[in-house]
Amino acid sequence: MDTTTIAQPAHPSTPEPGYVLRGLGLYELHANAILDSYQGGGKYLVPSGTQANGLYETRIGTRPERNRCECRGFASHKHCSHVVAAGRVAGRSAVCDGCGARTWRRDLSEVQESLTYFEGDLLCRSCRRDSDAL
Template structure:
């Protein structure tokens, strides 16, 4: 028997990737804060802040060990995969954004809006 193949402990990054993969729709961005659901209880969320001076999370893993926990990793992935709405500054995935009309009087060419903002500004 080969004793060297001890299963590697999953890293926080791997768990963060899995969390994003399984719960991408549950990760939200509101008022500058990422809301990342618990793995076990999706109705509860951790608040994650991705600041220029480092990230923070409410969970104990981050609070005690000051490491990038799986929530921070999941939020970082969510940030990379989303873009900002020029209307409400919320972050959305590409398929949920629409580009403003080139002759828009309210926004700049190339700006993108989430669907509620696009409807509100008559840009759909």
């Protein structure tokens, strides 16, 4: 690996474990596919990093200890790259209060004033366009 092009971590003495780096790699490659796979209830389908067309059902819980993945690595280690990738997708997205679709946070905006939505509701771009929200 060419380390000269990679930003140095804040704590070089504690490098990220391999499964975290693999998970971040899966996120880089498949972020939109993972978001689109959202099943509700915290469940995502995360592509396998090793098997073509492999998918793992991964659940991101309300607390980290509630995370689950159906892969063998999770069964033996209680962590895996799929949970890392889905966890990052979950952290960077939220459900639109208009259409209920899981959407990147950068594409959601908060309602300031509206007759149909509550102040603070999150709306995706198309719901906002179709609404009276300010």
